[in-house]
Amino acid sequence: MSASDTQSPLRLFWREFSENKFAVGSLVVVVLLAVVAFLAPLLVPQDPYNLELLSLLDARRPPGFVGSGGYVHVLGTDPQGRDLLSAIFYGLRISIIIGLAAGAIALVLGTIVGIFAAYAGGWIETVLMRVIDLQLSFPAILLALVLVALLGQGKGQLIAALVAAQYAYFARTAYGAAKAERRKDYVEAALATPLAGYKVAVRHLLPNCMPPLIVVATVQIANAISLEATLSFLGLGLPVTEPSLGMLISNGFPYMMSGRYWISVFPGIALIILIVAINVVGDQIRDQFNPRLRK
Amino acid sequence: MDAFFEVENVVREFRPPVTLGDKIAARLGAKVEMRSVKAVNDVSLTLEKGKTLGLVGESGCGKSTLGKVAAGILAPTAGTVLLDGKPVMTDGRKQTTRVQTVFQDPFASLDPRMKVGDAVAEGPIEHGLVTRADARAYVLDWFARVGLDPSYANRYPHQFSGGQRQRIAIARALAMQPDLLICDEPVASLDVSIQAQVINLFLDLRRDLDLTCLFISHDLSVVRHVSDRVAVMYLGRIVEEAPTEALFEAPAHPYTRALIASIPKLVLNRETLVEFDPIAGEIPSPLSPPPGCYFAPRCPLAADRCRETAPDLRTTENGRRVACYFPVSTRGAD
Ligand SMILES: Nc1ncnc2c1ncn2[C@@H]1O[C@H](COP(=O)(O)OP(=O)(O)O)[C@@H](O)[C@H]1O
Ligand SMILES: [Mg+2]
Numbered sequence: 001m002s003a004s005d006t007q008s009p010l011r012l013f014w015r016e017f018s019e020n021k022f023a024v025g026s027l028v029v030v031v032l033l034a035v036v037a038f039l040a041p042l043l044v045p046q047d048p049y050n051l052e053l054l055s056l057l058d059a060r061r062p063p064g065f066v067g068s069g070g071y072v073h074v075l076g077t078d079p080q081g082r083d084l085l086s087a088i089f090y091g092l093r094i095s096i097i098i099g100l101a102a103g104a105i106a107l108v109l110g111t112i113v114g115i116f117a118a119y120a121g122g123w124i125e126t127v128l129m130r131v132i133d134l135q136l137s138f139p140a141i142l143l144a145l146v147l148v149a150l151l152g153q154g155k156g157q158l159i160a161a162l163v164a165a166q167y168a169y170f171a172r173t174a175y176g177a178a179k180a181e182r183r184k185d186y187v188e189a190a191l192a193t194p195l196a197g198y199k200v201a202v203r204h205l206l207p208n209c210m211p212p213l214i215v216v217a218t219v220q221i222a223n224a225i226s227l228e229a230t231l232s233f234l235g236l237g238l239p240v241t242e243p244s245l246g247m248l249i250s251n252g253f254p255y256m257m258s259g260r261y262w263i264s265v266f267p268g269i270a271l272i273i274l275i276v277a278i279n280v281v282g283d284q285i286r287d288q289f290n291p292r293l294r295k
Numbered sequence: 296m297d298a299f300f301e302v303e304n305v306v307r308e309f310r311p312p313v314t315l316g317d318k319i320a321a322r323l324g325a326k327v328e329m330r331s332v333k334a335v336n337d338v339s340l341t342l343e344k345g346k347t348l349g350l351v352g353e354s355g356c357g358k359s360t361l362g363k364v365a366a367g368i369l370a371p372t373a374g375t376v377l378l379d380g381k382p383v384m385t386d387g388r389k390q391t392t393r394v395q396t397v398f399q400d401p402f403a404s405l406d407p408r409m410k411v412g413d414a415v416a417e418g419p420i421e422h423g424l425v426t427r428a429d430a431r432a433y434v435l436d437w438f439a440r441v442g443l444d445p446s447y448a449n450r451y452p453h454q455f456s457g458g459q460r461q462r463i464a465i466a467r468a469l470a471m472q473p474d475l476l477i478c479d480e481p482v483a484s485l486d487v488s489i490q491a492q493v494i495n496l497f498l499d500l501r502r503d504l505d506l507t508c509l510f511i512s513h514d515l516s517v518v519r520h521v522s523d524r525v526a527v528m529y530l531g532r533i534v535e536e537a538p539t540e541a542l543f544e545a546p547a548h549p550y551t552r553a554l555i556a557s558i559p560k561l562v563l564n565r566e567t568l569v570e571f572d573p574i575a576g577e578i579p580s581p582l583s584p585p586p587g588c589y590f591a592p593r594c595p596l597a598a599d600r601c602r603e604t605a606p607d608l609r610t611t612e613n614g615r616r617v618a619c620y621f622p623v624s625t626r627g628a629d
Contacts, residue, residue, distance in 0.1 A: 009453075188368060188404075189398060189404045199421075
């Protein structure tokens with residue numbers, strides 16, 4: 001029995017995805033940035049978190065400058081004398097880790113809340129979904145700001161704040177999808193076996209609710225990354241000793257007008273490429289899942 | 296003595312959910328009418344072991360609802376469903392695996408994200424009919440029995456045609472080793488050319504497995520082909536029930552006559568047809584059915600009495616049951 005004639009939904013999905021060269025290119029960019037971010041310690045000339053390696057003599061030098069370390073600062077240095085390329089690679093790492101962690105935790109939490117609400121019905125459903133709707137009426141950035149201010153600085157706190165700000169989007173989506181799928185015959189057929197409700201929810205409902213959730217997940221990972229950058233830009237994100245892209249942009253901001261553009265611009269470009277690439281991939285996934293846009 | 300399968304005085308109502316607006320209106324003293332639909336209205340049926348009961352009626356008359364109550368998918372609002380004297384459902388939970396269902400639309404009844412082999416194996420593993428280790432061979436055996444290449448077990452539903460999917464759905468139901476199979480319009484959504492194949496498969500399996508069946512369809516010729524007895528449903532009620540040949544040769548209820556007269560394939564003699572136009576008029580709204588016999592507004596034989604009180608379903612001759620004050624004489628046929 002060969003598995004090769006099995007057209008798994010995933011394989012079909014990839015075939016269609018690969019027809020959009022722009023989306024494939026963006027996916028390659030996302031993967032490349034992720035690889036660069038995770039291999040950063042092996043790729044960069046300097047550990048930007050090691051304050052002993054920094055020299056103020058190297059601060060705010062333009063791209064191409066050869067510093068006291070004896071190597072070329074390809075993208076120049078920041079106001080603390082960090083090699084900007086190294087700082088950007090490490091910053092990407094923070095961005096991607098925080099985006100993925102916040103996105104994944106929010107996905108799991110939101111999906112549990114949403115499917116539970118759809119499955120429980122009655123007043124539990126009403127109360128849960130009203131709370132979710134109420135939360136969705138606040139801008140995520142406002143909620144994240146308040147939470148970060150309350151919880152304090154640090155990766156864990158930041159991720160917690162982002163999850164709290166974002167899980168509601170997943171809950172809404174999971175709830176809507178579960179409500180729609182629940183009415184379909186295959187759910188009724190599984191329940192009629194009979195199978196316990198929670199087993200049907202996990203084995204049948206959940207896999208069929210995944211497509212819209214994956215779309216939301218890509219968007220929310222990009223959002224988490226830009227929220228983190230925004231918070232760090234405002235000085236509320238991570239500690240100064242571990243500069244993220246948002247903080248690098250913020251650090252270079254005072255020097256923008258004095259011609260030292262690179263300190264803000266290069267981290268900014270890295271951030272934009274990452275977010276745009278994730279969004280292009282997300283758009284393609286969304287289009288493929290939207291039956292109305294199908295040929 | 297208990298019959299093998301019994302549906303006793305089953306009622307199934309559907310109420311639209313009470314909206315906030317309704318609640319406020321009720322608080323303010325407005326009269327909010329509770330519109331409820333009795334999709335199944337006091338239905339009693341019995342089935343002998345090994346026999347097939349056909350259930351016919353126009354779309355929307357409550358066939359699927361009755362089928363789901365019989366299958367333990369929907370809880371009845373009133374009445375009971377008994378298999379071997381034991382309730383199929385208690386406290387809103389299905390109690391048995393011995394009743395299984397084949398649904399109308401095989402494009403909707405299979406989980407699009409589960410391999411069809413896994414879908415067939417799921418129930419039997421869950422209920423200990425087969426061990427996980429033996430499940431593979433068990434599933435392949437069922438694939439062969441419903442006429443599918445066993446290598447297809449690794450595929451997903453979208454890789455199959457409607458007829459193949461319905462074979463998979465039949466395999467899934469039969470792999471649970473049911474004693475009673477409920478088929479809700481199992482061929483209605485298939486191409487006419489495929490329908491005969493699936494019906495023949497159904498007949499073969501029914502014989503081999505000694506199955507008892509409730510076969511729901513709006514297609515009278517299919518029902519005539521597969522059923523031992525036929526029940527005719529109109530707006531949630533059974534209006535006539537009789538052995539298949541007796542029902543088709545000599546329909547007693549005016550509605551059954553109209554229904555049979557509306558089959559293009561059946562040639563009736565002209566005298567029986569001139570009497571009335573087949574099923575003139577509209578089906579009354581199930582939200583506000585007329586008092587008396589529900590068919591009276593469309594019935595050529597209706598008298599005042601019919602519009603006042605509904606006739607009971609009474610046994611006449613040869614095990615025929617009919618709910619009509621003026622059943623068409625069936626003496627000629629017997
Ligand atoms: N889940 C439901 N909620 C509300 N009304 C329903 C529901 N299911 C069926 N009905 C109503 O019950 C009646 C009978 O439907 P159904 O049993 O599907 O008829 P059939 O299978 O004979 O076409 C219809 O009027 C339909 O609108
Ligand atoms: Mg139906």
